[in-house]
Amino acid sequence: MIYIIILNDKYLRYITYVLFMSHFSKIKTSLKDLNLLQKSLSDLGVFCDENINTLNGYKSQKCFANLVIKQNNNYDIGFTWNGSEYQLVADLQFWQQPWSVDLFLDKVTQRYAYNSILKATQLQGFQTVEEVTQENGSIKMILQRWK
Numbered sequence: 001m002i003y004i005i006i007l008n009d010k011y012l013r014y015i016t017y018v019l020f021m022s023h024f025s026k027i028k029t030s031l032k033d034l035n036l037l038q039k040s041l042s043d044l045g046v047f048c049d050e051n052i053n054t055l056n057g058y059k060s061q062k063c064f065a066n067l068v069i070k071q072n073n074n075y076d077i078g079f080t081w082n083g084s085e086y087q088l089v090a091d092l093q094f095w096q097q098p099w100s101v102d103l104f105l106d107k108v109t110q111r112y113a114y115n116s117i118l119k120a121t122q123l124q125g126f127q128t129v130e131e132v133t134q135e136n137g138s139i140k141m142i143l144q145r146w147k
Contacts, residue, residue, distance in 0.1 A: 023057050023091040024055065024061070024089050024090065024091055025092050026087045027087055027090075027105065028082075028087050029087055029088060030109070031079070031108070032085050033112075034081075036116055036119065037086055037112060040108055040112040041067070043111050044107055044108065044111055046097070047069070048068060052068045052076075054068070055068055055077070055078050055089060056074055056076050057075060058093070061091075063080075066078070067079040067086075071094070071096040073094055076090075077090035077095070088101075110137075117141065126143040126145045127145070128143055
């Protein structure tokens, strides 16, 4: 097994490559709530097939996934629980999404954080007063609660 660590200005990301056994790469995330992950993907227009829990890969290889995203090229991507968080699982050679892998994960993580904040604040009685997407892509939210 080879571990490749990718560093950039936002986060540390681990990619695990299992050589000679699988073409699937597993990319660690900080996503822990399956329902929030599904909602975040749906918000981005990425839909999961809830009836499937097996990814199709190179040379008909299979891999379990909690969420499966079908691609037009028949090489699936998905998310699987590793015991502490969901990790992205894909054969990166056959990545066929509108964004690069890094940008895809950035968008999913941002949307996940957004949905997580909304869920937590609504439970505490807050309501969204204003929401603005900034030029740099960040989202500014103003929330209020009446006592």
